[in-house]
Amino acid sequence: AQSVSQHNHHVILSEAASLELGCNYSYGGTVNLFWYVQYPGQHLQLLLKYFSGDPLVKGIKGFEAEFIKSKFSFNLRKPSVQWSDTAEYFCAVNAGNNDMRFGAGTRLTVKP
C-alpha cells in the first residue's frame, strides 16, 4: 500500500512569513493527491487536490501545491501566512484503490 511522509511535525512562523510544508509519497503509479486542513477544534476540510493536468494546484485561502512526479512530492506553499492559518495540515494520497493514506500531519503555529 502507498505511504505518505510529512517531514515537519511542527512549524512555527511569524505572520507574513512564507510557508512550505513537505509531503512525499511512496507509490510508483498514478495517484490522486490531497491536502486537508484541521483548524483547532474542527474536523478536516479539503484545502486542495491534484488529479491530473497542471502540476501547480491552487486551493482555498491562498494555498497552492506543486506535484513533482520525479520526486514523488506534493509540497504545500503559501507566500504569506496569517494567524488564522494556525492549524494542522495533512497530506493524503489515493492510488486509485479503495484506500486513502494520510501523512502524520504538520502542526503550523503562526505568531501574530
Next chain:
Amino acid sequence: NAGVTQTPKFQVLKTGQSMTLQCAQDMNHEYMSWYRQDPGMGLRLIHYSVGAGITDQGEVPNGYNVSRSTTEDFPLRLLSAAPSQTSVYFCASSYGWGNTIYFGEGSWLTVV
C-alpha cells in the same frame, strides 16, 4: 446541509465495555470510512465500505466491526474496549476514493 453526522461526540468507556459510534451521511455517497486520529500518527483507516452490504478492512481494523445495511449509515462497533483504543474517531464519505472526502466532526473516545 447535514453532511456527515457522528454521534456521540464524547464518550468514556471502561476497559472491556462495548459501544457503537454512529455515522450517517445525507449526500448519497457510496463510499464511507472510519479513521482514527492519534498524535504523531495522522489518520489511519480502520474500515471502509464501497456500498451497502460491502465492507472491508483498512490499516488498523483489529478490535472494530462495521456493517453497512443502508447507503446512509455506517456504524463502528468496539467489541471490547481497550485503553489503546483511546483516540479521536472520524467518519467520512465520498463519491469515490479518488474524490474529495467529507469528514464528520469527530468522536472523542477515552477508554479507562
